[in-house]
Amino acid sequence: MAGKTIQFEVKRQSSPDAEAMWEKFEVTWKPGMNVISAMMEIAANPVNSSGQETTPIAYDSNCLEEICGSCAMVINGKARMACSALVDKLEQPIRVQPLTKFPVVRDLSVDRSVLFENLKAVKAWVPVDGTYDLGSGPRVFPQQQEVAYPLSNCISCCCCMEVCPQFNDATGFVGAATIAQVKLFNSHPSGKVLKEDRLRALAGDGGVQECGFAQNCIQACPKQLPLTEAISDVTRDVTLQVAKDFLRA
Amino acid sequence: MATSGSNDASHSPSPVGRGVEPLRAGQGNSFLLRKLHSLSGIVPIGAFLIEHLLSNFEALKGPAAYAAQVKFLNSLPLVRVLEVCLIFIPLAYHALYGVYIAMRGKANVIYYPWAGNWMYMMQRWTGYIAFVYILQHVIRQRFMGVSLPEHPGAAFHKVQMELANPWMLAVYVIAMIAVCWHFSYGIWLFAAKWGITPGVKARKRFGYVCLALGIVLAGMGLASIYAFVGPDYKNAPAEVAPAQSRVVAPASAGDDSNQYLTLPFLDA
Numbered sequence: 001m002a003g004k005t006i007q008f009e010v011k012r013q014s015s016p017d018a019e020a021m022w023e024k025f026e027v028t029w030k031p032g033m034n035v036i037s038a039m040m041e042i043a044a045n046p047v048n049s050s051g052q053e054t055t056p057i058a059y060d061s062n063c064l065e066e067i068c069g070s071c072a073m074v075i076n077g078k079a080r081m082a083c084s085a086l087v088d089k090l091e092q093p094i095r096v097q098p099l100t101k102f103p104v105v106r107d108l109s110v111d112r113s114v115l116f117e118n119l120k121a122v123k124a125w126v127p128v129d130g131t132y133d134l135g136s137g138p139r140v141f142p143q144q145q146e147v148a149y150p151l152s153n154c155i156s157c158c159c160c161m162e163v164c165p166q167f168n169d170a171t172g173f174v175g176a177a178t179i180a181q182v183k184l185f186n187s188h189p190s191g192k193v194l195k196e197d198r199l200r201a202l203a204g205d206g207g208v209q210e211c212g213f214a215q216n217c218i219q220a221c222p223k224q225l226p227l228t229e230a231i232s233d234v235t236r237d238v239t240l241q242v243a244k245d246f247l248r249a
Numbered sequence: 250m251a252t253s254g255s256n257d258a259s260h261s262p263s264p265v266g267r268g269v270e271p272l273r274a275g276q277g278n279s280f281l282l283r284k285l286h287s288l289s290g291i292v293p294i295g296a297f298l299i300e301h302l303l304s305n306f307e308a309l310k311g312p313a314a315y316a317a318q319v320k321f322l323n324s325l326p327l328v329r330v331l332e333v334c335l336i337f338i339p340l341a342y343h344a345l346y347g348v349y350i351a352m353r354g355k356a357n358v359i360y361y362p363w364a365g366n367w368m369y370m371m372q373r374w375t376g377y378i379a380f381v382y383i384l385q386h387v388i389r390q391r392f393m394g395v396s397l398p399e400h401p402g403a404a405f406h407k408v409q410m411e412l413a414n415p416w417m418l419a420v421y422v423i424a425m426i427a428v429c430w431h432f433s434y435g436i437w438l439f440a441a442k443w444g445i446t447p448g449v450k451a452r453k454r455f456g457y458v459c460l461a462l463g464i465v466l467a468g469m470g471l472a473s474i475y476a477f478v479g480p481d482y483k484n485a486p487a488e489v490a491p492a493q494s495r496v497v498a499p500a501s502a503g504d505d506s507n508q509y510l511t512l513p514f515l516d517a
Binding site: 016077078101102103111113114117118121122161163165166167168169170171172173174178200201202203204205206207208209210211212213214215216219220226228229231232233234235236237238239242 | 267268269270271272273274275276277279280281283284350352353354355356357360361363364365366368369370372438441442443444445446447448449452
């Protein structure tokens with residue numbers, strides 16, 4: 001096995017405004033190697049496949065076990081987590097590029113602030129500020145937990161938004177991840193105090209209505225969140241909220 | 250952090266000053282417009298489509314029966330008001346807003362060739378086909394040539410002349426399939442997007458229902474087209490008397506003189 005190498009093509013961009021270009025790398029194969037560990041090796045030894053020294057590759061990563069959501073990139077044309085992309089299962093040369101719908105900071109590192117802004121816009125939190133003792137929280141039945149737990153698995157990787165044909169500059173669609181979090185927090189016994197605010201927020205421009213139900217989100221989600229189900233449920237709730245607001249105005 | 254001179258910098262949360270704009274919480278009225286678009290596709294447009302396909306199906310019984318159906322529809326109370334309010338206005342809205350929706354989507358089937366993604370793209374393409382087809386169909390069949398509201402007996406001949414052109418026949422066949430596709434997947438989308446079928450299994454089951462409906466509607470539509478071009482009613486007369494009842498009556502041009510005196514649908 002000694003000497004076996006893996007071919008990579010990495011889309012590089014030195015700054016947000018610089019022109020992007022592809023650079024080829026060759027990395028020594030190791031058992032169980034994944035794309036992010038290969039990126040680490042390239043960054044540690046920044047020499048391209050023609051033997052020229054280059055700048056170290058910039059990328060986001062953290063946990064290396066598909067739980068932090070940092071290392072989402074487009075690998076062989078598909079948005080996925082680089083840490084769970086095993087090189088042995090990928091066609092070579094492995095083409096690695098940054099997510100295409102988020103501004104590039106440098107190389108494979110992109111700015112995903114839009115998801116954070118969207119989560120803030122829908123108040124995706126339980127409003128308990130800890131200023132005084134509220135006592136123990138309300139009981140959550142196991143049946144409710146069964147629904148909530150899968151939704152709580154979201155790792156904010158933004159793959160669902162990257163693959164969505166409706167998430168783009170023209171629509172400013174909020175994306176599946178945020179809608180799923182609305183369902184999660186609206187089902188929380190303390191979190192649902194903000195239910196109406198969240199639903200009204202999602203009726204704004206770029207809200208649930210922009211979903212075209214291409215269902216790419218559910219295919220791409222590395223954590224298998226029930227995203228289409230959440231979109232369906234939340235859209236119904238938003239519609240009912242808008243109707244109620246109209247009649248009570 | 251780096252900033253750029255990009256003109257959407259004010260909307261972008263990103264320090265690099267570009268990217269997709271975040272949710273405009275509670276702002277704008279695109280929710281209402283989009284829901285209206287979705288609803289209008291089912292009622293009244295979808296309901297009208299079914300009516301239209303059923304009426305066309307009468308053509309299989311021949312020119313007289315077809316004429317009777319056209320006459321019946323044109324005798325509905327306030328028919329011109331119904332036509333404008335339940336057909337023209339909703340159809341124009343659905344078509345124009347639909348094109349606006351379709352133009353803002355960025356189909357990516359090349360990268361993500363998944364079934365739902367294909368259907369997303371097909372819904373847009375069948376929509377475009379329907380848009381162009383219906384525009385010419387309304388202009389040529391409703392507003393050009395013999396006016397069918399005044400001469401229901403001329404309906405069969407008018408359509409037959411149109412379909413005599415093989416290119417036009419091809420357009421009608423393609424459009425018939427595209428429209429039935431768009432409508433049946435539209436029902437499926439409506440159920441999914443309004444929260445009627447949130448469950449994966451429910452959506453799958455309803456998908457079969459919509460598929461069956463689409464096949465039945467397209468089959469009926471294509472059968473009706475066949476009635477105009479097939480051997481059964483070749484060279485239909487320019488105008489026939491509408492059939493006197495639902496039972497097929499022989500087509501004759503002789504009693505044209507008293508067609509304003511009889512109300513065949515009441516005799517039935």
